[in-house]
Amino acid sequence: MPAEAIKVTVDTVAMAVQQGQLEILLIKRKHDPFKNLWALPGGFLEDDDSTVEIAAARELLEETNVGDVYLEQLFTFGDRERDPRGRVVTVSYLALLRQDDLELRASTDASGVAWWPVLDLPKLAFDHRRIVEYAHQRLKYKIEYSAAAFSLLPPKFTLRDLQSVYEAVLGRSVDNRNFRKRFLKSGVLQELAETSQEGSYRPARLYSFVEQEFEQLPDRPVFVF
Amino acid sequence: MPAEAIKVTVDTVAMAVQQGQLEILLIKRKHDPFKNLWALPGGFLEDDDSTVEIAAARELLEETNVGDVYLEQLFTFGDRERDPRGRVVTVSYLALLRQDDLELRASTDASGVAWWPVLDLPKLAFDHRRIVEYAHQRLKYKIEYSAAAFSLLPPKFTLRDLQSVYEAVLGRSVDNRNFRKRFLKSGVLQELAETSQEGSYRPARLYSFVEQEFEQLPDRPVFVF
DNA sequence: CCAAAAGTGTTGACTTTACACCCATGC
């Protein structure tokens, strides 16, 4: 039976916002096919993985040292010619990382793992470019009706940080008065006593995300700008 | 390598609206496991299938005689215990059928294929219940911002037909004045010269869907009621 | 006192919702 020959992999588009840019985590391939090209972190589904999502988390941790992360299944790509080695069906995932997780990861290993701006990617292995585009589109939709933005931020953040996440993901600027009004009215932000001091100018108030309040919001699209 | 043992299947949730009810197409299993239980139409991905979607279309046609249908990938389920025969990862699809296709299909074969109301399903094989629930939720979202409803209708339909599709999918009634206003204003409906005569009362105007106009609509959520 | 980013309100246009009666047809 031909079905025997089919293999299943997982690939993860791990996204973060850094200095106002949306970036993804890539690894440099050490073997053929596509040796020396950049690719998404991922690998084969194994019998030990009780779910496909756990396989994605395992591969991400093994290859990039990133753990404890928001993961969401995106799409399954299985076109016959997508892998020169044979029929490989890949289940793709979106991972959203917080800025402060980023620090840890630089430690991984200097050579094979790097962040790349989504808008300026190198040539990618397999059909990974297509997967990245799909992930980017999904995040653009998702940030408008879900709490996805908060997975891209540390626990305490300023309204400017939050707005920068929206602008990086959507790829355009948004009106700061309307933006603040909307979030402050929504009730999902907890104003903290602390402020953030970044330079020789007015310090910004810090906020945290109140998941409880988010769940009680009326219906989807919540944060459209 | 354990990955060798993994198999890939496709399963399709084929939905249609009939007499105001949302129904799905099920087949009765002739073999173990889950012999005599109802299940989604589907089967193994084969090397001849150039894409996974084509595999889903092929299986749907083979098992239910349904062809030429809107198909959309839903989600990939791959939990270790979902199939007692071994590790089977299934890529699920949503199919939307038109009422008038339904007629043809009754012909298929009296025994093993049947329509079941989504709100009153029999016990299903594998994790197919979960797949159906996922599909139903997706369709509820999708009908509000896409032209999905028109895939559930024949080429000519009344505004009542259209509204019935929304009510069946959403599981609640909607205000008919607002509903009509919205659709007539949107420009996606072409008013036809014909009317539909169903009984001893006023005949209803027939409309057709203008895909072109739909594509030019501003942005998502379009048809929220 | 200067530079830099934080923070703040109003208005007009548009969209959404709620709501009840007359119309056209076949029998």
Next chain:
DNA sequence: GCATGGGTGTAAAGTCAACACTTTTGG
């Protein structure tokens, strides 16, 4: 002429988009 589903408008509330200046801080 009656039963049945087809078809229609308005007003009030709420939401969205556009727009520019003052405040606070460190140096």
